[in-house]
Amino acid sequence: MPQTTMRLQASQDETNSNHDDNNSDDGVSHKPSKPAWEWKNSEDSLRAYTALLGFLALGQIPALRTVQYADLPYFIGLASMTIYIGAHRGLCTKVRQQITIKEGALAPFAASVALFAGYLVVKFFPDLNLQAFLNLYFWLIGSIAIFGALQSPLRHSAGPLGEVSLQFTVPEGLLLDDEGSSITDAALAPSDIVTALVAIAAATLDFSANHTNFTLNNMIACLVATDILQLLGLKSFRTGAVMLAGLLLYDVFWVFGSKSVIGDNVMLTVATSDIVSGPTRLLFPRIAGGTGEASNFPFSLLGLGDIAVPGLLACLALRYDASRSTNMRARADAAAQALKGAFSNMDAGATGRQMAEAGAEAAGSAVDKVADAELEQRERSQGASTSGEACTPLEASDAVLQQRTYFVPTMAAYVAGLSIAFAANAVTKLGQPALLYLVPATFTAITLTAASRGEVARLWNYTDATAVSPMRKPKSKAS
DSSP: OHHHHHHHHHHHHHHHHHHHHTBOTTOOBOOOOOOOOOGGGSHHHHHHHHHHHHHHHHTTOGGGGGSTTTHHHHHHHHHHHHHHHHHHHHTTOSBOEEEOHHHHHHHHHHHHHHHHHHHHHHHHOTTOOOHHHHHHHHHHHHHHHHHHHHHHHHHHHSGGGGSOOEEEEOOTTTEEOTTSOEEOEEEEOHHHHHHHHHHHHHHHHHHHTTTOOHHHHHHHHHHHHHHHHHHEEESBHHHHHHHHHHHHHHHHIIIIIHHHHHSSOHHHHHHTOSSSOSSSEEEEEOOTTOOSTTTTSSEEEEETHHHHHHHHHHHHHHHHHHHHOOOHHHHHHHHHHHHHHHHHTSOTTOOHHHHHHHHHHHHHHHHHHHHHHHHHHHHHHTTOOOSSOTTSOOOOOGGGGGOOTTHHHHHHHHHHHHHHHHHHHHHHOSOOOTHHHHHHHHHHHHHHHHHHHTOHHHHHHOBOOSSBOTTSOOOOOOO
């Protein structure tokens, strides 16, 4: 796979580079630095995917489907884990399509055009059969999403079979790396073959069931959403404010306002239509005999937009946390390596004072380099860097897992907002524009957190520098 191959090559290049760089003029030889941390290879990743599969499995319990309001914790669990996985996978993504303020302002209009076009198809071309084409499309993206999600966990748990050992050549232009360059030499682990077979089998089962197996549909929908959150991102909180406010108005109009203007609830009509079915929504069996709008539709549903849109904000909050994190482990490792190098090159007759002074100087210099790199990261996120490396994506570390100051309140607010939306649905018996509750809840959580820490201005000025746009390639390292 392209990313696998490039990571191996990059890791080797980095090791060689570090070996050369760390052999200083004084003869001190330092151990090569460790490869960049990747969340997908961590224990936290395994726990997150296990939790997602656990919520999917809960939906298979027959007794649960007869419990009133059981759809709420089911949807909350799936939506929360989808955002969690997408946000953390995105921490280590070096190329991301970043949404600018202009694009964020246009998003509600583009979504309205697409939605109304779908409504016209449903109303005036009820016999139009697009499902054959859509099934093939959903099968393809489903296979890719499942493979991408399972590859690293299976490698991690497969032991020797998870090690990259299968080398092969691919045709020019078939695979591209993060910078858009063609890859001709690729590599796989034996476990990747099993992953591909599982992915194709699951997508094929969903295809053959015409997306009526709600568990398979939900699994693919969640994994597709994690890919979206990983590869698409808000460039700043200013962009988020503009886009999410516009999409809130979009959601409210097409759910509540369209009936008075057009004579029909456009959003609900399209969402419950059988003309287009696929992993574009989460489903849970509805208890028979219900009342209210769309009571004849056999499932309660939650649209992927109600996950992905606030999820983009949660992802940005996590990347902001990463930009502000302090990596104490990196400091300790740097100091330890510096001390080891300094002591190994001292004369056998050095005094204790000489050893102490040399060790203190080496350790202090090493720790300062880590601190300077973190300071550079903070300055670049505020547009204040003078290093001239604005196109080079920043590295995230596992330190953020203990310093998710903004991400955790945002996720808690998402759960609260979704719960309020379902409560409003239960009381009014009317379909609810979930963004009406989710957008204010998540933005309020972020704003209050920033205000309590005196960081409102810093948050507002933040610009994501953890990845670059596919159209803006990272600068190559000087040789």
